Amino acid sequence: MATATSSRLVLAAALSGALLVAGCGGSTRPAGQSQFAWLHPSAAPRGWPVGRLPSGTAALAYPSGWRSIRTDPGSFSAALLGPHGRIRGYLNATPKNGPETLANWSRFRVAHNADEGDRQVVRESSASGLRFRSGTGSCVVDRYATVITRYREIACIVRGAHATTVVVAAAQPADWARLAPQLRRAVASFSVA
Numbered sequence: 001m002a003t004a005t006s007s008r009l010v011l012a013a014a015l016s017g018a019l020l021v022a023g024c025g026g027s028t029r030p031a032g033q034s035q036f037a038w039l040h041p042s043a044a045p046r047g048w049p050v051g052r053l054p055s056g057t058a059a060l061a062y063p064s065g066w067r068s069i070r071t072d073p074g075s076f077s078a079a080l081l082g083p084h085g086r087i088r089g090y091l092n093a094t095p096k097n098g099p100e101t102l103a104n105w106s107r108f109r110v111a112h113n114a115d116e117g118d119r120q121v122v123r124e125s126s127a128s129g130l131r132f133r134s135g136t137g138s139c140v141v142d143r144y145a146t147v148i149t150r151y152r153e154i155a156c157i158v159r160g161a162h163a164t165t166v167v168v169a170a171a172q173p174a175d176w177a178r179l180a181p182q183l184r185r186a187v188a189s190f191s192v193a
Contacts, residue, residue, distance in 0.1 A: 035125040035141070041133040044189040051076040053093055057163035057193040060093040063182045080179070086149070089171045089179045091186050096157065096164040102128055105138035105157045118144040124152075133191040135160035143173070152176050154183060160192035 044050060044061030051068055052059050053076055062068075062078035071077040071092060080089035100108045106126035113121045121144040128138040137158035144151060153170035167190045169183035 033127045036127045036130055036139055038184050039130055039188055041131055042188055051078055053095060058093045058165040059191050060091055060167060061186055061189045062091050088175045092168045094166045100157055102138040102157055102159055106140055109140045109155050110142055113144050118146055120145045132158045135192050154187055156187060158192045162193040165192045
């Protein structure tokens, strides 16, 4: 009798464990990707202008009503400007130009922002192994304060067949809820050579 009871307990424990794995966390999706479930690679919405890196190795679509702005040489940026020319929403594509990699991106981006003089830099989420239109990437959502204002951003490094490029989509926290769908759409339509 004791053997039958312990066999049933072992079987019950094994079944419970199998059900737990199947129902919770048994997914093949890598950790962190659920926070980027919105990232569905797709073409840019009709009517959105497309900016390209001078090298021709990446294309970044941006919403109509936004405008391209001058930034660092070799990169492309577009912004939604508010009163007094203040940036409310920002999109940027920049070629990889340092030690950033898909593997170290979640640490690198936060450290890079701090090195640039940003304060109170907080990583909210990160994921790797994400699919893009023409490559794979790693992304971070973080927030930080500049000397002038605060931003929340999606920052991804994307490796294509011939180039690796960083794409950033940012907005002031007060504008995030309104601009996030456009920022996410721009990131989802980003392509790299």
